[in-house]
Amino acid sequence: MDLSGKNMSAAEVGEILGITPSSVRRLVREGVLEVKETKRYKAGEELYFDSSAVKDLLPRMPELRRKWHSEENRRLGARKAAFKRVDDAGKALRHTGIKKKFLFSLEFYPEKAALLLRASFFLYHLNHYAKGGEEYLYDLKEKVLKKFVSDFSAVEGLDIVFIEGGQKVLLCAGCRVKAQSMGLSYLKYKINHGGCPQCRKEEDYYSLFEFRVVYGEHRFCFHTPYYIARKWFENMAELPKKVREKGKEEALPFGRPISEGEARAVTLEEVIRELKSFLGD
Numbered sequence: 010m011d012l013s014g015k016n017m018s019a020a021e022v023g024e025i026l027g028i029t030p031s032s033v034r035r036l037v038r039e040g041v042l043e044v045k046e047t048k049r050y051k052a053g054e055e056l057y058f059d060s061s062a063v064k065d066l067l068p069r070m071p072e073l074r075r076k077w078h079s080e081e082n083r084r085l086g087a088r089k090a091a092f093k094r095v096d097d098a099g100k101a102l103r104h105t106g107i108k109k110k111f112l113f114s115l116e117f118y119p120e121k122a123a124l125l126l127r128a129s130f131f132l133y134h135l136n137h138y139a140k141g142g143e144e145y146l147y148d149l150k151e152k153v154l155k156k157f158v159s160d161f162s163a164v165e166g167l168d169i170v171f172i173e174g175g176q177k178v179l180l181c182a183g184c185r186v187k188a189q190s191m192g193l194s195y196l197k198y199k200i201n202h203g204g205c206p207q208c209r210k211e212e213d214y215y216s217l218f219e220f221r222v223v224y225g226e227h228r229f230c231f232h233t234p235y236y237i238a239r240k241w242f243e244n245m246a247e248l249p250k251k252v253r254e255k256g257k258e259e260a261l262p263f264g265r266p267i268s269e270g271e272a273r274a275v276t277l278e279e280v281i282r283e284l285k286s287f288l289g290d
């Protein structure tokens with residue numbers, strides 16, 4: 010990696026310093042590392058740092074780690090903190106094993122199916138990084154799923170389902186007053202009474218596309234909102250449909266944040282590099 014000139018992304022900083030993106034943010038919070046540039050995306054922003062400042066930090070990392078450990082010891086108690094660190098290291102090792110086994114298994118699959126599975130594996134980890142605070146990654150996720158639609162099909166194990174989630178209702182002033190007088194939250198009011206003709210409605214706001222990749226022993230599942238992906242399809246009517254459960258409309262509970270062990274086994278820098286190479290960047 011080139012350490013001269015250019016600013017470095019948080020993913021690259023993490024790679025060089027051997028820490029997770031959440032620890033990079035911690036360095037910023039603690040005033041150890043200064044943000045040089047922020048790049049805005051539809052969701053979130055990506056932080057950039059001066060590469061020579063990052064290089065200067067490298068010899069200080071053992072000392073910073075010791076400081077973080079003693080803070081963790083104070084917070085959790087020394088015994089519990091030590092146990093947690095051993096547990097994290099074990100999980101990182103186990104996850105590295107899973108990654109190796111997964112990538113090895115692809116050698117026995119047809120080339121194109123292997124390509125889709127490999128991208129799916131890193132996209133799965135991107136999702137967890139995005140949930141863990143790196144929201145700007147959703148931009149890259151969109152590009153990858155768009156390529157899924159244009160370049161792959163059921164032959165490689167890709168299956169796309171349209172999940173009807175219904176419209177979003179923005180209550181008008183009159184309905185908001187009614188909800189308040191009934192002692193109901195706006196969400197409760199909408200579920201029980203719906204909106205009136207004056208309320209603003211956005212069709213298919215809660216609808217989704219579900220991407221399933223199932224091939225051999227592997228399976229992945231991804232979701233993307235209707236309003237983002239609808240333009241990728243020439244003929245929406247051809248897609249199979251499913252209806253989403255009512256009443257859950259305000260929450261999209263998919264995915265979980267990345268764990269420490271997982272983040273060490275599959276670094277953010279690797280995830281970004283792999284997916285950009287999949288896109289041909």
Ligand SMILES: [Zn+2]
Nearest residue numbers: 181184205208
């Ligand atoms: Zn209304």
